Amino acid sequence: MPRVVCSNMAEQPKNPHDAYFRHVMSEATAAAGEMRTVLPEAVVAQLDWDYMELQSCSFVPKELRSRYTDVLYRTRWNDRDAFVFMLIEHQSSTDELMAFRMLEYMVAIWNRYLRRNPHTRRLPVVIPVVVHCDPRGHRWSAPTELSDLLDIDPNMRLALGECLPRLRFLLDDLGTADVAALRARKLSVMAKVLFVSLKIGPGNPRLGHDLLPLEGELRVLIEDYPGEFDQVMTYLWSVGKTDVAGFAPLIDRLGPRAKEIVMTTAEQFRTEGRTEGRTEGRAEALLDQLVIKFGAVNDQIVGMVRGAEAERLRVWGARVLTAETIDEVFAE
Secondary structure (H helix, E strand, C coil), X not given: CCCCCCEECCCCCCCHHHHHHHHHHCCHHHHHHHHHHHXXXXXXXXXXXXXXXXXXXXXXXXXXXXXXXXXXXXXXXXXXXXXXXXXXXXXXXXXXXXHXXXXXXXXXXXXXXXXXXCCCXXXXXEEEEEEECCCCCCCCCCCCEHHHHCCCCHHHHXXXXXXXXXXXXXXXXXXHCCHHHHHHCCCCHHHHHHHHHHXXXXXXXXXXXXXXXXXXXXXXXXXXXXXXXXXXXXXXXXXXXXXXXXXXXXXXXXXXXXXXXXXXXXXXHHHCXXXXXXXXXXXXXXXXXXXXXXXXXXXXXXXXXXXXXXXXXXXXXXXXXXXXXXXXXXXX
16 A cells, blocks of 8 residues: 655646635635534634644545545644644545545654654644535445444454554535535535535536525625636536526526626636537537527527537527527527
């Protein structure tokens, strides 16, 4: 098994779940809100939340980065160094050895600390947190206690007692919370949108409807956090199955700036080759134009456009520029 070491966090995750999670949780206020949610109240009262320092490193080995991403914060506990290590697991199968992996990461954090503080004779507290988000909505099923992984019978477990290694990580299982519960958490707006998006985004063809409960939070992102709604749309476009027309119920409420961002995101993905085929690309581009100019289009028009040949799409695309009604675009 390869040795766990700290690698440079400047290398951005390629997985969209990882990239979005790290983007949000690299903001101290967002990370602090999540930590306050999962940590015991007595611990929350002792940590110095004004001294939250993101550490520029990752402890997840390259071969596991398609499955996990991590963030590490340094803080203070009664004038002592303390660390909070947060990892997200976003696969449909639970990692049965997660408690052991967290021990490995904690040892790597301590080794890093000792290299930087060679004269110390004490180790800082490291608080391990796992955020689990199964795209199918399944709950976490693996042990959260290291000693539960040991293959021993009950009599031997009792005989060894305190000699057995013990480590329990804190688990935030998003599969146990619905959208209303996530919105009710005392989190930053960025973190609320992150967790709801992680929960309902993958494979969803109805995001324009399912994100309506987040209208208020998304409006705050657009108005007060430049670039953050763009990040949300980039993630949802990467993992969801909702096209521009499908986003119409949401962007109609959020206004022209939201429409502009959705359209720009869709165009970026088409430019990068994520819409296959020239005719298909023209059809989706025409549907985008129709949504922007006339609002949501019905299923009949969507089917007609997607089934049309390239020449017909070219004619309709020219008409949409001057048409005053949607009927004028398709007039024979």
